[in-house]
Amino acid sequence: MAHTEQRRPSLQERWLPHPLMTLTLIVVWMLLLNGFSLGGLLLGGVLGVVIPMVTSHFWPGRPPLQAWDRAAAFTALALWDVIVANVIVARLILFRDPATLASRWVRLPLELRSPEAITILAGTISLTPGTVSCDLSADGRALLVHCLDAPDAEAAVREMKTRYEARLKEIFP
Amino acid sequence: MATWLEALIALLIVVSGIFILVGSLGLLKLPTLMMRLHAPTKATTLGVGGALLASMGFFWAVEGTVSVHELLVTAFLFLTAPVTAHFIAKAHLHLERKRDGGERERLPETGTGSGWSTYDAAPQAGQGEEGGAPREG
Amino acid sequence: MIEYALIFGFVAVSLALVMNLWRLLQGPSVVDRVLAVDTMVINTIALIILQGMYQGTTLYFEAALLLAMFGFISTVAFCRFLLRGNVIE
Numbered sequence: 001m002a003h004t005e006q007r008r009p010s011l012q013e014r015w016l017p018h019p020l021m022t023l024t025l026i027v028v029w030m031l032l033l034n035g036f037s038l039g040g041l042l043l044g045g046v047l048g049v050v051i052p053m054v055t056s057h058f059w060p061g062r063p064p065l066q067a068w069d070r071a072a073a074f075t076a077l078a079l080w081d082v083i084v085a086n087v088i089v090a091r092l093i094l095f096r097d098p099a100t101l102a103s104r105w106v107r108l109p110l111e112l113r114s115p116e117a118i119t120i121l122a123g124t125i126s127l128t129p130g131t132v133s134c135d136l137s138a139d140g141r142a143l144l145v146h147c148l149d150a151p152d153a154e155a156a157v158r159e160m161k162t163r164y165e166a167r168l169k170e171i172f173p
Numbered sequence: 174m175a176t177w178l179e180a181l182i183a184l185l186i187v188v189s190g191i192f193i194l195v196g197s198l199g200l201l202k203l204p205t206l207m208m209r210l211h212a213p214t215k216a217t218t219l220g221v222g223g224a225l226l227a228s229m230g231f232f233w234a235v236e237g238t239v240s241v242h243e244l245l246v247t248a249f250l251f252l253t254a255p256v257t258a259h260f261i262a263k264a265h266l267h268l269e270r271k272r273d274g275g276e277r278e279r280l281p282e283t284g285t286g287s288g289w290s291t292y293d294a295a296p297q298a299g300q301g302e303e304g305g306a307p308r309e310g
Numbered sequence: 311m312i313e314y315a316l317i318f319g320f321v322a323v324s325l326a327l328v329m330n331l332w333r334l335l336q337g338p339s340v341v342d343r344v345l346a347v348d349t350m351v352i353n354t355i356a357l358i359i360l361q362g363m364y365q366g367t368t369l370y371f372e373a374a375l376l377l378a379m380f381g382f383i384s385t386v387a388f389c390r391f392l393l394r395g396n397v398i399e
Contacts, residue, residue, distance in 0.1 A: 179311050179312055180311060182312055182315070183311045183312050183314070183315035184315075186312070186315040186316060186318070186319045186360070186363075187315050187318055187319070189319070189356070190318055190319040190321075190322030190323065191322065193322055193323055193326050193353060193356055194322045194323075194325060194326050196326070196349065197325070197326035197327075197329040197330055197349060197353065198326075198329060200329065200330060200333050200345070200346065200349055201329040201330075201332060201333055206339060206341060206342055206345075209333075209342070209345065210345060213330075213345065213348070213349035213352070217326075217349055217352050217353065218352065220356060221352055221353075221355055221356045221359075224319070224356050224359050224360060225359060227363070228359050228362060228363050231312065231363050232363075232368060235366065236366065238368070240368050240371075242368065242371040242372075242375065243359075243371070245375065246355070246359075246371070246374050246375050246378055249375070249378050249379070249382075250352065250355075250378055253378070253382040256382075256386070257348055257382060257385050257386070260385065260386055260389035260390070260393075261341055261344060261345055261348070261385070261389055263389065263393060264341050264344070264388075264389040264392040264393050265339070265341045267392065267393050268339065268340070268341060268392060291393075
Protein backbone atom coordinates (compact mmCIF):
# COMPACT_ATOMS: atom_id res chain seq x y z
CA MET A 1 0.00 0.00 0.00
CA ALA A 2 1.45 3.39 -0.98
CA HIS A 3 1.85 5.86 1.81
CA THR A 4 0.97 9.38 0.86
CA GLU A 5 3.21 11.02 3.43
CA GLN A 6 6.83 9.98 3.64
CA ARG A 7 7.53 10.01 7.35
CA ARG A 8 10.74 8.99 9.04
CA PRO A 9 9.98 6.01 11.24
CA SER A 10 10.67 6.66 14.88
CA LEU A 11 13.47 4.89 16.73
CA GLN A 12 11.04 2.42 18.27
CA GLU A 13 9.35 1.67 14.95
CA ARG A 14 12.70 0.85 13.39
CA TRP A 15 14.33 -1.18 16.12
CA LEU A 16 11.44 -2.61 18.07
CA PRO A 17 8.43 -2.67 15.75
CA HIS A 18 6.52 -5.28 17.73
CA PRO A 19 7.45 -5.36 21.43
CA LEU A 20 4.89 -8.07 22.10
CA MET A 21 6.34 -10.30 19.40
CA THR A 22 9.84 -9.72 20.77
CA LEU A 23 8.68 -10.83 24.19
CA THR A 24 6.91 -13.88 22.76
CA LEU A 25 9.99 -14.89 20.78
CA ILE A 26 12.24 -14.63 23.84
CA VAL A 27 9.83 -16.69 25.94
CA VAL A 28 9.49 -19.35 23.22
CA TRP A 29 13.26 -19.49 22.84
CA MET A 30 13.72 -19.98 26.56
CA LEU A 31 11.08 -22.72 26.58
CA LEU A 32 12.81 -24.38 23.65
CA LEU A 33 16.14 -24.38 25.49
CA ASN A 34 14.42 -26.04 28.44
CA GLY A 35 16.64 -24.38 30.99
CA PHE A 36 17.88 -20.98 31.98
CA SER A 37 21.29 -19.64 31.03
CA LEU A 38 22.51 -16.11 30.49
CA GLY A 39 23.89 -16.96 27.06
CA GLY A 40 20.57 -18.45 26.04
CA LEU A 41 18.73 -15.34 27.20
CA LEU A 42 21.17 -13.15 25.26
CA LEU A 43 20.73 -15.14 22.06
CA GLY A 44 16.96 -15.12 22.60
CA GLY A 45 17.10 -11.36 22.98
CA VAL A 46 19.06 -11.01 19.74
CA LEU A 47 16.58 -13.26 17.91
CA GLY A 48 13.67 -11.38 19.48
CA VAL A 49 15.00 -8.10 18.10
CA VAL A 50 16.21 -9.31 14.70
CA ILE A 51 13.23 -11.43 13.65
CA PRO A 52 10.55 -8.72 14.09
CA MET A 53 12.86 -6.23 12.33
CA VAL A 54 13.43 -8.49 9.34
CA THR A 55 9.80 -9.53 9.04
CA SER A 56 8.21 -6.21 9.97
CA HIS A 57 6.91 -5.76 6.43
CA PHE A 58 4.66 -8.76 6.90
CA TRP A 59 3.02 -7.22 9.97
CA PRO A 60 2.02 -3.70 9.02
CA GLY A 61 -0.43 -3.19 11.89
CA ARG A 62 -0.30 -3.96 15.55
CA PRO A 63 -3.08 -5.84 17.25
CA PRO A 64 -5.20 -3.17 18.93
CA LEU A 65 -5.06 -5.00 22.22
CA GLN A 66 -6.13 -3.10 25.29
CA ALA A 67 -7.21 -4.12 28.76
CA TRP A 68 -4.70 -6.80 29.68
CA ASP A 69 -6.56 -7.88 32.79
CA ARG A 70 -9.66 -8.59 30.71
CA ALA A 71 -7.58 -10.52 28.18
CA ALA A 72 -6.19 -12.70 30.96
CA ALA A 73 -9.69 -13.22 32.36
CA PHE A 74 -10.92 -14.19 28.90
CA THR A 75 -8.10 -16.73 28.50
CA ALA A 76 -8.93 -18.29 31.86
CA LEU A 77 -12.62 -18.44 30.98
CA ALA A 78 -11.90 -20.03 27.60
CA LEU A 79 -9.61 -22.66 29.16
CA TRP A 80 -12.19 -23.52 31.78
CA ASP A 81 -14.91 -23.77 29.12
CA VAL A 82 -12.73 -26.08 27.03
CA ILE A 83 -12.46 -28.53 29.92
CA VAL A 84 -16.12 -28.37 31.02
CA ALA A 85 -17.55 -28.58 27.54
CA ASN A 86 -15.21 -31.44 26.59
CA VAL A 87 -16.78 -33.54 29.32
CA ILE A 88 -20.22 -32.71 27.92
CA VAL A 89 -19.22 -33.71 24.39
CA ALA A 90 -17.58 -36.89 25.67
CA ARG A 91 -20.91 -37.81 27.25
CA LEU A 92 -22.72 -37.03 23.99
CA ILE A 93 -20.35 -39.25 22.01
CA LEU A 94 -20.41 -42.11 24.46
CA PHE A 95 -24.00 -42.31 25.60
CA ARG A 96 -26.20 -40.71 22.97
CA ASP A 97 -27.44 -42.34 19.82
CA PRO A 98 -25.88 -40.23 17.05
CA ALA A 99 -29.19 -40.21 15.17
CA THR A 100 -30.81 -38.21 17.98
CA LEU A 101 -28.20 -35.47 17.98
CA ALA A 102 -29.58 -32.18 16.70
CA SER A 103 -26.56 -31.20 14.64
CA ARG A 104 -27.02 -28.08 12.56
CA TRP A 105 -25.40 -25.10 10.88
CA VAL A 106 -25.72 -21.77 12.61
CA ARG A 107 -25.00 -18.26 11.41
CA LEU A 108 -23.27 -15.97 13.88
CA PRO A 109 -23.56 -12.31 12.85
CA LEU A 110 -20.36 -10.54 13.87
CA GLU A 111 -20.08 -7.19 15.55
CA LEU A 112 -16.31 -7.46 15.79
CA ARG A 113 -14.42 -5.90 12.92
CA SER A 114 -10.69 -6.31 13.59
CA PRO A 115 -9.26 -9.45 11.98
CA GLU A 116 -7.35 -10.39 15.14
CA ALA A 117 -10.49 -10.31 17.26
CA ILE A 118 -12.44 -12.39 14.72
CA THR A 119 -9.60 -14.91 14.58
CA ILE A 120 -9.58 -15.27 18.36
CA LEU A 121 -13.37 -15.58 18.45
CA ALA A 122 -13.34 -18.27 15.74
CA GLY A 123 -10.55 -20.13 17.53
CA THR A 124 -12.38 -20.01 20.85
CA ILE A 125 -15.58 -21.24 19.24
CA SER A 126 -13.69 -24.10 17.59
CA LEU A 127 -11.97 -25.14 20.81
CA THR A 128 -15.15 -25.05 22.86
CA PRO A 129 -16.62 -28.42 22.03
CA GLY A 130 -19.97 -28.68 20.42
CA THR A 131 -19.17 -25.89 17.99
CA VAL A 132 -16.71 -25.55 15.12
CA SER A 133 -16.34 -22.31 13.20
CA CYS A 134 -16.22 -23.32 9.56
CA ASP A 135 -16.35 -20.31 7.33
CA LEU A 136 -16.52 -16.57 7.23
CA SER A 137 -18.81 -14.63 4.96
CA ALA A 138 -16.88 -13.01 2.12
CA ASP A 139 -17.23 -9.55 3.64
CA GLY A 140 -16.22 -10.78 7.09
CA ARG A 141 -19.46 -9.95 8.87
CA ALA A 142 -20.85 -13.37 9.69
CA LEU A 143 -19.35 -16.59 10.90
CA LEU A 144 -20.58 -20.02 9.87
CA VAL A 145 -20.64 -22.32 12.88
CA HIS A 146 -21.49 -26.00 13.01
CA CYS A 147 -23.07 -27.24 16.23
CA LEU A 148 -22.86 -30.87 17.25
CA ASP A 149 -25.97 -30.79 19.41
CA ALA A 150 -28.08 -27.63 19.41
CA PRO A 151 -31.80 -28.23 19.81
CA ASP A 152 -32.28 -24.46 19.99
CA ALA A 153 -30.19 -22.59 17.40
CA GLU A 154 -31.16 -19.16 18.73
CA ALA A 155 -29.95 -19.99 22.21
CA ALA A 156 -26.63 -21.33 20.91
CA VAL A 157 -25.99 -18.12 18.97
CA ARG A 158 -27.01 -15.98 21.93
CA GLU A 159 -24.66 -17.83 24.22
CA MET A 160 -21.69 -17.46 21.87
CA LYS A 161 -22.44 -13.76 21.46
CA THR A 162 -22.78 -12.94 25.14
CA ARG A 163 -20.13 -15.29 26.44
CA TYR A 164 -17.29 -14.63 24.01
CA GLU A 165 -18.03 -11.85 21.57
CA ALA A 166 -19.14 -9.33 24.17
CA ARG A 167 -15.96 -9.96 26.18
CA LEU A 168 -13.76 -9.73 23.09
CA LYS A 169 -15.39 -6.44 22.18
CA GLU A 170 -14.16 -5.01 25.44
CA ILE A 171 -10.64 -6.29 24.78
CA PHE A 172 -10.45 -5.17 21.15
CA PRO A 173 -12.41 -1.93 20.98
CA MET B 174 7.77 -38.83 45.95
CA ALA B 175 4.59 -37.87 47.69
CA THR B 176 1.75 -40.32 47.21
CA TRP B 177 -0.85 -37.68 46.45
CA LEU B 178 1.34 -36.25 43.70
CA GLU B 179 1.78 -39.69 42.24
CA ALA B 180 -1.97 -40.26 42.40
CA LEU B 181 -2.62 -36.91 40.73
CA ILE B 182 -0.24 -37.69 37.87
CA ALA B 183 -1.71 -41.16 37.42
CA LEU B 184 -5.20 -39.66 37.38
CA LEU B 185 -4.16 -37.11 34.75
CA ILE B 186 -2.72 -39.86 32.55
CA VAL B 187 -5.86 -41.99 32.85
CA VAL B 188 -8.18 -39.05 32.16
CA SER B 189 -6.24 -37.95 29.10
CA GLY B 190 -6.19 -41.54 27.85
CA ILE B 191 -9.97 -41.60 28.14
CA PHE B 192 -10.30 -38.30 26.29
CA ILE B 193 -8.05 -39.50 23.48
CA LEU B 194 -10.08 -42.68 23.22
CA VAL B 195 -13.37 -40.76 23.17
CA GLY B 196 -12.10 -38.42 20.46
CA SER B 197 -11.14 -41.32 18.21
CA LEU B 198 -14.36 -43.17 19.02
CA GLY B 199 -16.28 -40.11 17.90
CA LEU B 200 -14.26 -40.02 14.70
CA LEU B 201 -15.21 -43.63 14.08
CA LYS B 202 -18.82 -43.62 15.17
CA LEU B 203 -20.49 -40.34 14.21
CA PRO B 204 -22.42 -40.45 10.93
CA THR B 205 -21.48 -37.27 9.01
CA LEU B 206 -18.15 -35.60 8.38
CA MET B 207 -19.12 -32.35 10.08
CA MET B 208 -20.10 -34.24 13.22
CA ARG B 209 -16.93 -36.28 13.06
CA LEU B 210 -14.89 -33.09 12.90
CA HIS B 211 -16.03 -32.18 16.42
CA ALA B 212 -14.58 -35.20 18.16
CA PRO B 213 -10.87 -35.34 17.32
CA THR B 214 -10.11 -31.64 17.08
CA LYS B 215 -11.11 -31.05 20.65
CA ALA B 216 -11.29 -34.18 22.77
CA THR B 217 -7.99 -35.43 21.38
CA THR B 218 -6.31 -32.05 21.79
CA LEU B 219 -7.42 -31.85 25.40
CA GLY B 220 -6.26 -35.42 25.94
CA VAL B 221 -2.79 -34.69 24.63
CA GLY B 222 -2.72 -31.49 26.68
CA GLY B 223 -3.48 -33.54 29.78
CA ALA B 224 -0.76 -36.06 28.97
CA LEU B 225 1.73 -33.22 28.53
CA LEU B 226 0.75 -31.72 31.89
CA ALA B 227 1.15 -35.13 33.50
CA SER B 228 4.57 -35.48 31.93
CA MET B 229 5.60 -32.09 33.28
CA GLY B 230 4.49 -33.08 36.75
CA PHE B 231 6.17 -36.46 36.39
CA PHE B 232 9.61 -35.10 35.54
CA TRP B 233 9.33 -32.50 38.24
CA ALA B 234 8.36 -35.07 40.88
CA VAL B 235 10.54 -37.99 39.83
CA GLU B 236 13.65 -36.52 38.31
CA GLY B 237 13.52 -33.19 40.08
CA THR B 238 14.11 -31.39 36.81
CA VAL B 239 11.80 -28.65 35.66
CA SER B 240 10.86 -29.46 32.10
CA VAL B 241 9.01 -26.76 30.20
CA HIS B 242 9.12 -28.20 26.70
CA GLU B 243 5.68 -29.63 27.28
CA LEU B 244 4.18 -26.17 27.63
CA LEU B 245 5.46 -25.35 24.16
CA VAL B 246 3.94 -28.47 22.60
CA THR B 247 0.64 -27.87 24.42
CA ALA B 248 0.45 -24.25 23.34
CA PHE B 249 1.28 -25.22 19.77
CA LEU B 250 -1.40 -27.90 19.67
CA PHE B 251 -4.03 -25.60 21.14
CA LEU B 252 -3.18 -22.86 18.68
CA THR B 253 -3.20 -25.10 15.63
CA ALA B 254 -6.27 -27.23 16.39
CA PRO B 255 -8.84 -24.53 15.43
CA VAL B 256 -6.90 -23.67 12.27
CA THR B 257 -6.81 -27.32 11.24
CA ALA B 258 -10.54 -27.73 11.91
CA HIS B 259 -11.29 -24.57 9.95
CA PHE B 260 -9.25 -25.74 6.98
CA ILE B 261 -10.81 -29.20 6.97
CA ALA B 262 -14.30 -27.70 7.10
CA LYS B 263 -13.45 -25.36 4.24
CA ALA B 264 -12.06 -28.20 2.15
CA HIS B 265 -15.23 -30.17 2.84
CA LEU B 266 -17.46 -27.25 1.84
CA HIS B 267 -15.40 -26.71 -1.28
CA LEU B 268 -15.67 -30.33 -2.37
CA GLU B 269 -19.43 -30.22 -1.77
CA ARG B 270 -19.95 -27.11 -3.87
CA LYS B 271 -21.48 -28.78 -6.90
CA ARG B 272 -23.05 -31.95 -5.62
CA ASP B 273 -26.84 -32.12 -5.62
CA GLY B 274 -28.16 -32.41 -2.08
CA GLY B 275 -24.68 -31.59 -0.81
CA GLU B 276 -23.67 -29.60 2.20
CA ARG B 277 -23.91 -26.30 0.34
CA GLU B 278 -27.68 -26.49 0.14
CA ARG B 279 -27.95 -26.88 3.90
CA LEU B 280 -25.94 -23.78 4.78
CA PRO B 281 -27.81 -20.80 6.19
CA GLU B 282 -27.71 -17.45 4.41
CA THR B 283 -24.95 -15.08 5.45
CA GLY B 284 -27.43 -12.27 5.90
CA THR B 285 -24.79 -9.69 4.98
CA GLY B 286 -25.26 -9.40 1.24
CA SER B 287 -22.29 -11.51 0.16
CA GLY B 288 -21.89 -15.26 0.23
CA TRP B 289 -19.64 -17.51 2.30
CA SER B 290 -15.98 -16.96 1.49
CA THR B 291 -15.38 -20.54 0.32
CA TYR B 292 -17.74 -19.89 -2.58
CA ASP B 293 -17.69 -16.16 -3.16
CA ALA B 294 -14.87 -13.71 -3.65
CA ALA B 295 -14.43 -10.86 -1.20
CA PRO B 296 -16.17 -7.66 -2.21
CA GLN B 297 -13.38 -5.44 -3.59
CA ALA B 298 -10.89 -5.48 -0.75
CA GLY B 299 -9.00 -2.44 0.43
CA GLN B 300 -11.61 0.24 -0.16
CA GLY B 301 -12.50 2.14 2.92
CA GLU B 302 -12.74 -0.93 5.13
CA GLU B 303 -9.27 -1.73 6.39
CA GLY B 304 -7.93 -4.89 4.87
CA GLY B 305 -11.27 -5.95 3.42
CA ALA B 306 -12.38 -9.40 4.43
CA PRO B 307 -10.20 -10.80 7.20
CA ARG B 308 -8.95 -14.26 6.52
CA GLU B 309 -7.68 -16.85 8.85
CA GLY B 310 -5.00 -19.45 8.49
CA MET C 311 0.66 -46.54 40.42
CA ILE C 312 1.98 -44.40 37.61
CA GLU C 313 3.20 -47.57 35.96
CA TYR C 314 -0.36 -48.91 35.71
CA ALA C 315 -1.71 -45.56 34.58
CA LEU C 316 0.91 -45.51 31.83
CA ILE C 317 -0.05 -48.99 30.70
CA PHE C 318 -3.69 -47.89 30.57
CA GLY C 319 -2.60 -44.85 28.57
CA PHE C 320 -0.67 -47.01 26.11
CA VAL C 321 -3.68 -49.25 25.58
CA ALA C 322 -6.06 -46.31 25.17
CA VAL C 323 -3.86 -44.48 22.67
CA SER C 324 -3.16 -47.65 20.70
CA LEU C 325 -6.88 -48.41 20.48
CA ALA C 326 -7.47 -44.83 19.37
CA LEU C 327 -4.84 -45.23 16.66
CA VAL C 328 -6.53 -48.41 15.41
CA MET C 329 -9.85 -46.55 15.22
CA ASN C 330 -8.20 -43.75 13.28
CA LEU C 331 -6.67 -46.26 10.93
CA TRP C 332 -10.10 -47.75 10.33
CA ARG C 333 -11.48 -44.31 9.48
CA LEU C 334 -8.46 -43.68 7.24
CA LEU C 335 -9.09 -46.87 5.28
CA GLN C 336 -12.85 -46.48 5.16
CA GLY C 337 -13.10 -42.85 4.10
CA PRO C 338 -15.66 -42.22 2.61
CA SER C 339 -14.49 -38.80 1.41
CA VAL C 340 -10.94 -37.61 1.02
CA VAL C 341 -11.50 -34.98 3.72
CA ASP C 342 -12.31 -37.80 6.14
CA ARG C 343 -8.94 -39.31 5.42
CA VAL C 344 -7.17 -36.01 6.01
CA LEU C 345 -8.97 -35.68 9.33
CA ALA C 346 -8.00 -39.23 10.24
CA VAL C 347 -4.32 -38.58 9.45
CA ASP C 348 -4.39 -35.38 11.49
CA THR C 349 -5.86 -37.22 14.47
CA MET C 350 -3.32 -39.99 14.07
CA VAL C 351 -0.48 -37.48 14.28
CA ILE C 352 -1.88 -36.01 17.50
CA ASN C 353 -2.36 -39.46 18.97
CA THR C 354 1.19 -40.37 18.04
CA ILE C 355 2.41 -37.31 19.94
CA ALA C 356 0.54 -38.61 22.98
CA LEU C 357 2.16 -42.01 22.50
CA ILE C 358 5.64 -40.48 22.31
CA ILE C 359 5.03 -38.50 25.50
CA LEU C 360 3.81 -41.58 27.36
CA GLN C 361 6.86 -43.46 26.15
CA GLY C 362 9.07 -40.63 27.41
CA MET C 363 7.49 -40.94 30.85
CA TYR C 364 7.80 -44.72 30.77
CA GLN C 365 11.51 -44.58 30.09
CA GLY C 366 12.06 -41.55 32.27
CA THR C 367 13.77 -39.50 29.60
CA THR C 368 12.97 -36.10 28.15
CA LEU C 369 14.83 -36.90 24.96
CA TYR C 370 11.63 -37.54 23.04
CA PHE C 371 10.22 -34.06 23.35
CA GLU C 372 12.02 -32.70 20.34
CA ALA C 373 10.45 -35.51 18.35
CA ALA C 374 7.01 -34.63 19.71
CA LEU C 375 7.51 -30.97 18.89
CA LEU C 376 8.68 -31.71 15.36
CA LEU C 377 5.81 -34.12 14.82
CA ALA C 378 3.31 -31.48 16.02
CA MET C 379 4.71 -28.97 13.53
CA PHE C 380 4.89 -31.36 10.60
CA GLY C 381 1.43 -32.69 11.33
CA PHE C 382 -0.04 -29.21 11.30
CA ILE C 383 1.79 -28.15 8.16
CA SER C 384 0.91 -31.31 6.26
CA THR C 385 -2.78 -31.03 7.19
CA VAL C 386 -2.88 -27.42 6.07
CA ALA C 387 -1.07 -28.33 2.85
CA PHE C 388 -3.50 -31.17 2.16
CA CYS C 389 -6.50 -28.93 2.71
CA ARG C 390 -5.02 -26.16 0.66
CA PHE C 391 -4.40 -28.59 -2.14
CA LEU C 392 -8.03 -29.70 -1.97
CA LEU C 393 -9.20 -26.09 -1.90
CA ARG C 394 -7.01 -24.59 -4.57
CA GLY C 395 -5.43 -27.42 -6.51
CA ASN C 396 -1.93 -26.27 -5.57
CA VAL C 397 -0.08 -25.62 -2.36
CA ILE C 398 2.18 -22.68 -3.06
CA GLU C 399 0.92 -19.96 -5.34
